Amino acid sequence: MASVAFLGLGVMGYPMAGHLRNKGGHDVTVYNRTKAKAEQWVAQYGGSVANTPAEAADGKDFVFCCVGNDDDLRAVTIGAEGAFQLMKNGAIFIDNTTASAEVARELAENAQVRGFSFLDAPVSGGQAGAENGILTVMVGGEQKAFEQAKPVIDAYARMVGLMGPAGSGQLTKMINQICIAGLVQGLAEGIHFGKKAGLDIEKVIEVISKGAAGSWQMENRHKTMNAGKYDFGFAVDWMRKDLGICLAEADRNGAKLPVTALVDQFYKDVQGMGGKRWDTSSLLARLEK
DSSP, X not given: OOEEEEXXXXXXXXXXXXXXXXXXXOEEEEXXXXXXXXXXXXXXXXXXXXXXXXXXXXXXXXXXXXXXXXXXXHHHHTSTTOGGGTOOTTOEEEEOSOOOXXXXXXXXXXXXXXXXEEEEOOEESHHHHHXXXXXXXXXXXXXXXXXXXXXXXXXXXXXXXXXXXXXXXXXXXXXXXXXXXXXXXXXXXXXXXXXXXTOOHHHHHHHHTTTTTOOHHHHHHHHHHHTTOOOSSSBHHHHHHHHHHHHHHHHHHTOOOHHHHHHHHHHHHHHHTTOTTSBGGGHHXXXXX
């Protein structure tokens, strides 16, 4: 059993922290910006509530974090009441936020100076993956820290891989989102085309999903897309945040992402339709408006 803190109890962090407590058997202290959510978590899982990120991190072996963006991440780490203020020597900070590679490198350097380790460890698998403890975790950082942290991360993960030095986890997550964007747009267009052609979409998917066109998105989202229901996964607002990170990194490294840039604009259209909190499969709604 390890001494663990978890910062950020959103739709992903709440169940992830729960798995660290129940499946991992760890002593977990939680912090959330809205304290009532942290108190709700403790009532459900046990453990304890901290009033600040620094208080949560004080004396812990591992500190996990899953917040919204780069600014949120800096606030809970190097802010005045951030976790980095009280983390002990030799501890490991594991950041599950989807953020920029730039902030991951910045915080890894800051942590090293203070005598502890930082791993950027964004996740894929959505809310269902978090709730079922089967997330994919893409990690950037030092090998030794990764080896120490992996048995703890395993509590909420199906796959955990070290991708390279600090920032590599975030870069891998960018690739994940780039691939998803194109897949969802292709699936949306396929379903839209099939409807216009008068085909039975369920029969079509039953056949083509067993061939080269098959994908996780097709398997898990075609039914809800066909039914025009878009409240089953990762929100459009968050996808646009992620694609913005991808496009900004591409500007820095010279990569060409024409499809990603186009799909990002399609998601902007969905936002304009009132679909900010719809899931990413709502690209079909744009085609059918």
